[in-house]
Amino acid sequence: MLRYVLRQMIVMGSSLLAASALIFSVVELVPGDPASFMLGTGAQPETLAALRQQIGLDQPLALRYAAWLGAILHGDFGTSFTYKTPIAGMIAERLQVSLPLALMALALAIALALPVGLYAAARRDRAGDGLAMGTTHLGIALPNFWFAMLLVLVFAVRLRWLPAGGFPGWSDPLAALTSLILPATALALPQAAILARVLRSALVETMGQDYIRTARAKGLTAGQALRRHALRNALIPVLTILGMQFSFLLAGAIIIENVFYLPGLGRMIFQAITQRDLIVVQSAVLVLVAAVIAVTFLVDLAYGAVDPRLRRA
């Protein structure tokens, strides 16, 4: 198992390094140079020179990349050109909204998908299965931001049960969690639909295996065999999808935060784009991509835990 973990860690490390180089290079491609891009055409020459020096444009590209990466490894993402504050602090503050939102959506997606997938697999090719899978088809086709607007219309505007947007901060945990319910639901539903379909097809495939027949022959009911044996073996494809979904949830959260005016990483990115604050965009994108790579690493480790054969592969 240790060799397996070490191998996955090397893969993760090299992916992070390559991603950081890619992000750094893309920002270098701005018309002119990053300093003149951020300041615009009307900038004073001395201001331009000062910014060029601040972001190290007077040094060779490779040296700048090494310095940027070295600083990030020490937790220093640089200073926001617009707000003149350390970007690491800004990201940490915004993650307090984005991360709970993504995790809440993921938990909700699993909580919705698990019973639907199990139910559909147990009722395979019957009316209940057809209805459940038809509903998931609809869920997959739903743009989450449109669903968010409908949720606001019904639960905030008409029924007045939940807030339409904004975030009160974690000083009042109940109000904070309440303000995340609609955004998390909007994010979770399309993902739950995908997850339920994958779970159902993985379970159906597993239920045809010989060891399930043996379990049935030993006296287990179909439901017991499904829950005790098939579910664990159907987890591999489900884990793959869960890992991929985290990346979609993070990306989706960027849009959903804008629907609900949540002060998360997504809104910060859009504000930074409007303000041409390239350093903030670069750092925030790196954090998002690093999160996706880290989740992929965790999913690979989970594969090893769920299926011991993969550790030897």
Place this chain on the structure above:
Amino acid sequence: MRIGPALGAALAGLALSAAVLSAFWTPYDAGLMAIADKLQPPSGAHWFGTDHFGRDILSMAMAGARTSMAVALVAVAIGMGLGVPLGLLAAARRGTWTDEIVMRGNDLIFAFPSLVIAILITAVWGPSALNAMVAIGIFNVPVFARVTRGAALPVWVLDYIRAARVAGKGAGLISVQHILPNIAGLLIVQATIQFSLGILAEAGLSYVGLGAQPPTPSWGRMLAEAQTMVALAPHVAVIPGLCIVLTVLGLNLLGDGLRDALDPRLRVRR
């Protein structure tokens, strides 16, 4: 034909027809403002009603279909154009460094969700429908590369491929002449799925202002403009959303039907 694929073909066909027709004709000019007629509910004169500028929503939805489909189509073309040759190369050089480099490169791009790619592109070159096409297209590349490699690997060990090698054909020629026709069905199914995902992604990008820019109509932009009107005139937000849902649903049902038809194993399993 089963009900799902038939319904899917009908919905996708309707959206495609509306998109094509909008290039020649729409009930009204999609950009024509008539403030006196603003926020009209659906009626005989305006089947889908009007928006806050008095624009005809049916005309905008038809023109929006054209934008969405064009973006998604070009994105699929980018994904297939780069991803399929890369996947074929990786399969032909399976187990070598070439295979490893291609697949690790794919994993790397896969870590960038299409929205994140769009953010990077927009931050550098500004928002446009073209940049949306490139962003979604780049995200499609590793998808097609993986599917192509995965489908091509089992074909490479078949006897007739060995026979082709013995006959002196090179890996490139075998990939194009024998492997590609064998996996074409699977690629068509994947293209349908990526096309529907492209429509969703384009709507999302346009909604946050990273996709089609005014005056180009787009379903995502219609929804963004409708956001503040949703309580006052729900039809302004409901109709473009339904256009997206029904088109994506249609394409997904069609994709499922095609997959079942092209993969005999799935028919048996059902």
